[in-house]
Amino acid sequence: MSIELWFAFLLAAAIVIAIPGPTNLVVVAYTLRRGRRAGLTTVLGVLPGIATAMMLSFAGLGALLAASAEVFTAVKWAGATYLIYLGIRQWRAAAAPADLPGSDDKPGADDSNAQGRMLRDAFLVTLLNPKGIIFFSAFFPQFLDPGRPMLPQMVLLGATFLLLVLPINSAYAVMAGALRSRLAEAAWRRMLNRIGGGLLIGAGLFTLTLRRS
Template identity: 50%
Template sequence: MSVQLWLAFTAASALLVLIPGPTVLLVVSYALGQGWRAALPTAIGVALGDFTAMTVSVLGLGALLATSAGLFAALKWAGAAYLVWLGMRLWRAGGTPDARPCSDAAPAARMLGHAWLVTALNPKGITFFVAFLPQFLDPEAGFAGQVAILEATFLVLAFGNALGYAAVASRARAAVRNPGVIALFNRLGGGLLVAAGLGTATREALHG
């Protein structure tokens, strides 16, 4: 994997994890109700959940690549279309936060497990990784090494993002519930998804 490709993945992932989805809303809900004490367990749960979803996705991608390079290329085309569609939906979503304070006291283990389940069992997460990861994989390079780098990078970003949201929610509650802020993140993420999809389609067309 080239440094340029890794930097592109890092930049794309850094913005994408900011998109307020079910996982972010869960982290914010705990932080609104229980403050900073919820940050570390929920962030760990998010990272473990993303690791679970990414691993399931990677196993399928590895089997597909080993079976047929042509099918893997077809998946990249389908993934590009999916990313464009998802990006357009996010762009039009506007600001619709629905994070309510989770005021019931919960032990750290329960918050961690809750965050892990919400993240890992979200079927959209697995679908997203199947569409997103192939855009940054070189079929001619070692599959396992590339995947290890991409997974580690994404998990660090997801963990840091969850901690950041928890910190902001516990100290600046109005900001994380502001529709304007949520709309801005949705448009940034949506625009990035569309760009990633179009960029993949362009690369496949030029090298196809």
Template identity: 50%
Template sequence: MSLETWIAFVAASSILLVIPGPTILLVVSYALGQGWRAALPLSIGVALGDFTAMTLSMLGIGALLATSATLFTVLKLLGAAYLIWLGVKLWRAGDEMKVEAVTSPAAAGRMTAHAWLVTALNPKSITFFVAFLPQFLDHKGDFWTQMAVFEATFLTLAFANAFGYGLVASRARRLVRSPRVIRGVNRTGGSLLIGAGLLTATTRAA
């Protein structure tokens, strides 16, 4: 793999990651509710979710999802239902800032699991990696070495991107003090997550 190819991969990945999706909506919503303490476990969950999606793509599951409408639909509906459940939970938080308090390793673990599931249960991510990664592979080079480099690079970028969004949201949290504003933030975030779940549910495989 040439340095130019790696730089092109970094540039393309950075552009794709910075565009907010369901995962970033989750990170922002939780960071607004809990503050900077939520940024780290959520970012770890995002990286693990992307690692799952990339590994499944590498193992050929992405190609299977692209050809099996039933499998794609099942995974898609699971992910959509989870997003909607999280959105309803946030909506019902009302004027409470603490959506999930990071008061123990167990609480941080649950938050990491939320982010991992939202990221990993997106079949579009898996099929996307199937189409995206081959563009940068050198077919004359060692496949596994290249995949290790690409995965490490993408996961580092995904972690940094989610962590950055989380820190920005936690900064904005300081401006959110009144119960009315807090309620509005929770309901807006909840509505966006529910909308993302509905959008995911209506997304077609191709």
């Protein structure tokens, strides 16, 4: 793969990752609810979700989703239902003391359990997006040099994509955390929970509108 082709992929992938979608919204929602540290933890759940989606795509699931309406619909409904569930859970969450400023640096007794839930949620939301798996099947081949071995190129593009996900999604967490830090009152925190929950519910409803390309 030429350096020019790699740079073209780098630019295109950065734009794609930066566009708001279910994964970014999960990061924002958890940041608004629990703080910047929680948002950055959520990013760590996004990475294995994307890596798994890539491997499934390269293994042929992307082509199956594009060809089979039944499989696509099943994955779509699973992903949408999970997003809506997360949105409702966040909407109903109270602005508890653990949500107050400074909680980012003072983990609670259930901190490890909360981190596990955040990692799980980010992983599943990222994985249960049929368009994401199809995207990798359609996007990556455009930047592969047919005159060179495929596997090293696919590994390079996959690693590049994952390395871009980390800073871009972390930027979402930092920006949402800056907003949250300015709003200390419980009433404002409840509003932020509902904003985050509404975003997730909206992402779930949008997922239901997806159609195979």
